[in-house]
Amino acid sequence: MTFDGFFTHSMVKELNDTLTSGKVMRVNQPYPAEMIMVVRAHRHNYSLLVSANPTYPRIQITNIPYQNPAVPSNFAMTMRKYLEGAIIESIEQISNDRIVKINFTNRDELGDNQKLVIYVEIMARHSNLSLVSEPSGKIIDTIKHVGSDQNRVRILLPGAPFVMPPKQERTDPYLPNQKYSDLVKQDQGDLNKLTRDLQQTYQGLAFDTAKELATELVNADNLPAAYEGFLNKFNNPDPVIYTNEKGQTKFAPFPFDGISDGKNQHFATLSEMLDAFYNQKVENDRTKELAGQVLKVVKNELKKDRRKVKKLHHQLEEAADADYYRIRGEILTTYMGKLKPGMTEIELPNFYDDNKPLKIKLSPELSASRNTQKYFTKYDKLKASVAYVNEQLKITQDEIDYFENILSQIDIASPADVQDIKVELQEQGYIKQRNRGKKKRKVRASKPEQFHTSDGTLVLVGKNNLQNDRLSFKTANKNEIWLHVKDMPGSHVVIRSTDPSEQTILEAAQLAAYFSKGRNSDHVPVDYLRVKQLHKPNGAKPGFVIFRGQTTINVTPQKLNH
Template identity: 40%
Template sequence: MTFDGLMTHWMTKEIADEIIGGRITKIHQPLSTELQFTIRSNRKNYYLVASVHAMMARVQFMNGKADNPETAPNFCMILRKYLEGAIIKDFRQLGADRILQMDVDTRDELGDKAKWRLVIELMGRHSNIFLIDRTNDQIVDCLKRIPLSQNSFRTLQPGATYQLPPHQQKKNPFAYDLFELDTILQLTDHNQTAEKRLMQTFQGISSLSAIEIAERHEKQNISLAEALYGYLTEGNDNLQPTLTIIGNKSYFTPFPYTSLTGDMKTYPNLSSLLEDYYVHKLQTERIQQLAGNLLQMLKTELKKNRDKLVKLDSDLARSENAEIYRIKGELLNTYQHMVQKGQTEITVDNFYDDYKPLTIALSLRLTPSQNAQKYFKRYQKLRNSIAFIEEQKQKTLEEIDYIENIIVQIEDSDVKNLEMIREELISSGYLKRPSTRKGRMKVKPSKPYEFYATDGTRILVGRNNIQNDQLTLKKAKKEYLWLHAQNIPGSHVIVESANPSEETIGEAATLAAYYSKFRHSATVPVDYVVVKNIKKPNGAKPGFVVYEGQQNTYITPKEEIINKLRNNQPKL
């Protein structure tokens, strides 16, 4: 179901009952299209979310605070300036439309009374939030600024006079009794379907709500007005928020719908219903937003390093041919008496290669001896560069391995883990830390994946490089078993046992293979060794370790095994 005007009506009542008379204590903007207000009311904190996302526009209470960006966006800062500490005087819906108004009273910098209004318009891709001066209806600011060139009906800019969006002349169904509803519907076109008659006559009725009302009208053999009145009455008096799952789709409704058949779950209030419904969508969007930025930067770095590796290989190939320059210098020293003035080249017998003829280029500006020295210098320069090139090549290969490892971790991350990866990339110099005010909140560390083997042994899987270092080098006991995909970017896996069974080792190896770059391969080699044999070289990047005395096995990663390990219980 969409968040239509009828759902907005009942949600407005749920919110208004709790926050009117409360004080706005904090304002955050966790996403570009979402605001969160912390409201202190009745000795309790309420977290009110207002989203103007094109597909998820809504208002609701949340159980806790959302993760917030390090720097607050401009609109959030404006709201903090004017609304933090304000007392909420009213929270209402305009008719049955998806437009909400929150009136607040506060005092300005001079201590004079100030009256503000927060307007929340929930209209799909045109959704917006406005801060308005109630004394003159002037827009202080809005979340989405739209110039007059893009909206000829009204100007959505600071300083403009606020106007309501254009609306059709539809009626508010909550404003009429049964007799009046029947009279209104009798005047509609009876050649149209019941759904169209409802949607074209009344505000706030979505297609899903219209289908439900029409279904009641037909199945219960009652008039359309009675079906509509019964629907509204049930929402007013017997609200039973319901999530209905049909196959891969889910629908949220104010009470069980007769037109929907599937697995149903009821909730104590509308906010908890919407929180459950949107939690996955919000997480996915936040992950895509964070991961998209990180992946774009990492793929650019990866391409840069791969291009560098090709150039280094080319330079190395040239350097390995340095011997020919030494030979030419030796031959010029031997045969310099044969060089005639004005010669640009000379052909001599190469006694280093069975006296085969070899042509040597000469510079007219140099003597034979100086030409020989030129070849010796070129030889020495190329010989010296080999060590440098090989060192650079090794560093570049390590860089490529590190970046590929990060990319693998990002592809299986949640928000907290992505924030940790971002912090790691800032520490490693790949990203610049944004300038923030003093007192910036630290990123809360995410937890490693936790599994249990068939015999109940706990197995931990690192989710990022910082976590891998923590698991392997600090938390794991020396006698525990450590596993990792062989020479492949992936997670560190720790089996919390000094003597695990072969079955447990196999299950842990499956985890190491699954949480690696070669997750979808038919066979993945996995090394395993006790933790005491693992060392971290000085100056190595996060997650990089060396080890000796390892054994290995070959594993085919299977998701059904991973799911089974997730559901296993610890041994008592």
């Protein structure tokens, strides 16, 4: 099912039971559309995630670790100012809609009590989070600013009055009513029609929830008891994730008869279930979101570099014709006496080609010696440019290899890896840094990913250049084994053993192939050697190393267990 009004009802009850009377200790905004509040309640710290992500909007307690950006956003700073130290008084649902109201009490700068409210709207692309001051009803800030040019009905900007979304003309299912009974009689057991009519009648009914309610009502002997029993299930959830034969998953607050086929996995809380359900999906989405700016910069730099390579090759082609100018200069030198002022062209024997006649263009305004010198100057310039052009070609090609390596790292990156890549590009000058006048805050690289081979040996994999440099030259011991795919972008891999078995080396090589540009190939060559054989040239870009004395094996990419 989706995060509909009924699921919101269950989640609000869970959050109320867990967080009410808790104190907000920290507020972070690790991702653009998401906020996390660390709440101390019942002698335990809980991370309350509020997400306005258009694809995965939700509110829940999460145990998934996250990494904060180096510089907090303005929104995060505002939330910290008003919410850190605040007490959660209650968490409410507005009717049976996908709107959650979190009530806080805190003290302002003068020490006076102040009431604050967070409105969480879980509505796909219209999802938002608004901090509102009570009783004035003025917005302090929103995670997404919505001006009049975007929405004429509601303006969600700091200082504007908070206005609730337009209310649907549907019945709150938790209020006393008999509409379900009328619908059952009207639809005469037609399950699909009853499902649609229930959705049109009651607030907060997604299709799966409506179908489950329709099924229970159609099969019920006592309609009021069945209806009340269905509502009560959301107060006592048994969270479950269903996986069908195709590997597709759905979640529900309790087992639904309509989607009971396949593998069922039960969880202690709704939040634990959502962590399990969204973990990989959200990770990929967050990575794409954070990687947007990085990808734009990398692709622009690649485009410029490839255009530059094309231009440099054209210059080399011109330099290859340098002899064209030398031959004409030498012929003019030999027959200089035949050159007359004002000539635009002269035909002379080419002693480099059996004295065949050769037409040579002249500049009429120049003297004979100046015309001759003009050809030699052009020849010298072209010959001198070859060394420079070749040097520029190497520099540019190295930069192309560097950016292609960045692109391959983004393909396998987590959000923390993308943050590292962004910091690296800032340090290299490809992305402008904000707050230049302020003292730079040193950012530590995230930790490499850990795996274990079949005999239990630890293998570390760097998934970005900052991790690679730290792993290869700080973390690894000099006699441990280092691996990297041959002649293509890939991760630095270190076996934390000075004497690994052949099987361990094979499995680590498979891992190095998996975390590389060759991950979709069947046979990937992988080099391995002792860490002490690595060398990083002065001025080399992050992640670049040179080595010799390696052994190469061919493997099929494969990921190991963590």
